[in-house]
Amino acid sequence: MTAPSITIKDVAALAGVSPATASRVLSGNPATSADSRQKVAAAVTELDFHPNAQARALRSTRTNVIGLLVSDVRNPFFADLAHAAEQAALAEGLVTLLGNANESIPQQDRYLDTFISQRVDGIIAAPQGEGSSSLRALLEREIPTVFVDRTVDGIDVPSVTTDSDAGIRQAVEHLARQGHERVGYIAGPQTTSTGRDRLKSFARAAGEFGLSTDPALTYFGDFQSASGSAGAHHLLGLAQPPTALLAADSPMAVGALATLNRKGLRIGRDMALVAFDDIEWFSLLDPPLTVISHDVEAMGRTAVRLLLEVIDGQKPASVVLPSELIVRASSGTPDASLGQP
Incomplete structure (x- = not known):
């Protein structure tokens, strides 16, 4: 025996x-x-x-099905993340059900409740807010869960996130060396861990490299393009406008870019622009966009690996992936006349 x-x-x-x-x-x-x-x-x-x-x-009783909840399927970062995770899961014999939270807690919870009712083997989620009842129900039901890109204070599950601090610090140092003193920051929502962490990193780096810490230079967006457009419009309307903009994600950078183009400003000459997240066509713009890049493919694959380990009864450690600045032509030296009353 x-x-x-x-x-x-x-x-x-x-x-x-x-x-x-x-x-x-x-x-x-x-x-x-x-x-x-x-x-x-x-x-x-x-x-x-x-x-x-x-x-x-x-x-x-396993269904060989997992749930994948992304924050906004229109965001190229999350589209790439979903593809990477889906392909990694498929290679392990798992089918993926995709949910789009649309940066909305009620929409997130509707998908999570559906995943639970469908008895998925586990869930990978980019969580919204600070811990809804549906998120906490995953723990109560002991459904294997991994967080990706974002975390929630008080919910202890394995996660795959990015060390945003390194890339943002590099971006601020680069802009300071280019002669920029007033850098406008279009922040993400402070109800998300990424929104909070990236703002803290920017504020810390701005102080370290001697940039203006004027609170008027920060505009709070929602990780969607319309808020990036509104943020750029607001910041350019200040009595002392910035000479550079840093957007905390790619959709807000796209919105900011649209506003700059409408106003006839030359990117990299009249106004520098840096985006957090690199998407394929950013390098194809004229001028190409300076970005803070991180490995979305690795994030998706790692999330699936961690989830499989949780499903098999293990307790894997969380993973933090690096970020780095990729300098392109959009982050040039400021025009001497810009920012003058």
Whole structure:
């Protein structure tokens, strides 16, 4: 008989694979290599391992479906994130149900409730707000959950986020060296972790590199393009307007760019512009846009890996990915006449 101390972790160790891979092999998941199946089968035989009936029954209830909730499907960053996660999940034999929160807590909760009712195996979510009842229901029901891009204070689940501080600091230092003193910042909503963290990073870097800390230079947007347009319009209307703008995400940068174009300002000459997030066509603009870049593909893949580990009963550590400044022609030296009363 199998010794009570023999577990799937012992099988995985002997086979030289991860517990998640061993679990998928034993549950008959087709998303496993022939080599892994052979190694696991040999380890099972050597250890005389027999999964107990309860564990087998639990595995049989799996749907091989996960829920993926993004903040705004129109945002190219989240579109790329969804694609990366969906492809990574598909490679593991999982189908993805996609939900679009549209930066709205009620819409988020409607999708989360649907994911729960559909009995998905787990959920990857870019959460809205500071912790709705539906988000907390995931914990109460012990549904495997991973947060991506954003986190919520008081909800302890594995997450994949970006170290925004490094890229923002590089951007502020670059603008300061270009001679900019008044930099307008179009911030994201302060109800999100990314909105708060990026604003703190900008304020800290502005003080460090001698930029103006005038609070009028910060406009609070909502991570959508219309607020970027409104933010640029507001900041350009100040008695002492900025000579550069930094937008906290790509849709707000697009909105700001539209306003600058409508006003006939030359990007990189009359007004510098930097965007957080790099999207494919930013490098194709004339002039190409300076950006704070981070690896959205790695974020999607890592979120799926962490979720599979949670589903298999593990407690993976959260992952923080780097960000970096990519300098292009949009962040030039300010015109000497700009910003004068």
